Amino acid sequence: MIDIYTMGIDVGSTTSKCLILKNGKEITGKSLVGVGAGTSGPERAIQSVLSSSKLELEDLDYIMSTGYGRHTIEIADSEMSELSCHARGAYFQFPNVRTIIDIGGQDAKVLHVGDDGMLVNFAMNDKCSAGTGRFLEVMARALEVNVEELASMSQLSKNNITISSTCTVFAESEVISQLAKNTDRCDIIKGIHRSIASRVGALARRNGVIDDVVMTGGVAKNRGVLHALEEELGHKIYTSELAQYNGALGAALFAYQKLSR
Numbered sequence: 001m002i003d004i005y006t007m008g009i010d011v012g013s014t015t016s017k018c019l020i021l022k023n024g025k026e027i028t029g030k031s032l033v034g035v036g037a038g039t040s041g042p043e044r045a046i047q048s049v050l051s052s053s054k055l056e057l058e059d060l061d062y063i064m065s066t067g068y069g070r071h072t073i074e075i076a077d078s079e080m081s082e083l084s085c086h087a088r089g090a091y092f093q094f095p096n097v098r099t100i101i102d103i104g105g106q107d108a109k110v111l112h113v114g115d116d117g118m119l120v121n122f123a124m125n126d127k128c129s130a131g132t133g134r135f136l137e138v139m140a141r142a143l144e145v146n147v148e149e150l151a152s153m154s155q156l157s158k159n160n161i162t163i164s165s166t167c168t169v170f171a172e173s174e175v176i177s178q179l180a181k182n183t184d185r186c187d188i189i190k191g192i193h194r195s196i197a198s199r200v201g202a203l204a205r206r207n208g209v210i211d212d213v214v215m216t217g218g219v220a221k222n223r224g225v226l227h228a229l230e231e232e233l234g235h236k237i238y239t240s241e242l243a244q245y246n247g248a249l250g251a252a253l254f255a256y257q258k259l260s261r
């Protein structure tokens, strides 16, 4: 049997992700570049996944683009909305998923999927950076830590601090004034995680939260936010090492479906 290779490329606002699937089920390679739409990120992500998979562009049978910058990918055979791709990617990883919470660089979305894995409805915040990865990046900078350190530092928190401003700019001022009062940074970080959870929790409650709940997007790597969301919603939340690649995975799965039709 000849192997079929499909590639999904997810061009986000903040990062570019590529994933190659063999025969619609086996992940051959994946890549992530820390810049997104309108940059060299997509091209670099494509080159990187091809070289790590030891494949050439000609070996790919179908390329599907998704994400905010999906229209810019000239080599793509077609494109698909990131909502559909997130639904498909999460269903592939977690067949019992019904609610997906996706927090990316500049937006947060809550999706419902049916028992066939198809998108049923969604709620989205893309009007304001509060409750997104950008919010965490701004706060991390004010605290002089990397976003990768936020989760482990929040685990050391001993006191509850409330960050009450929902606006990123005002919340940053609150963080700076807490630092000026010598408040422990770990407590501030936990407060920041609770603030995101409250914002995204309100979005999730709009259409209801149905088990199983799965978290995707780059912010899912921050287990502090994931645990704060579990507390906020009172539901267990599943995630995986592929959380940030979930859209690219969904796109590669749709690409395979196009060929099998």
Ligand code: ADP
Pocket: 011, 012, 013, 014, 015, 016, 036, 067, 103, 104, 105, 106, 107, 132, 133, 134, 136, 137, 147, 148, 149, 216, 217, 218, 219, 221, 222, 244
């Ligand atoms: P988009 O698809 O919108 O470009 P992503 O889903 O790739 O965004 O998520 C990007 C966000 O993920 C960044 O804003 C950053 O805050 C967060 N992020 C990425 N890696 C980590 C990490 N290791 N720990 C915590 N947060 C992370």
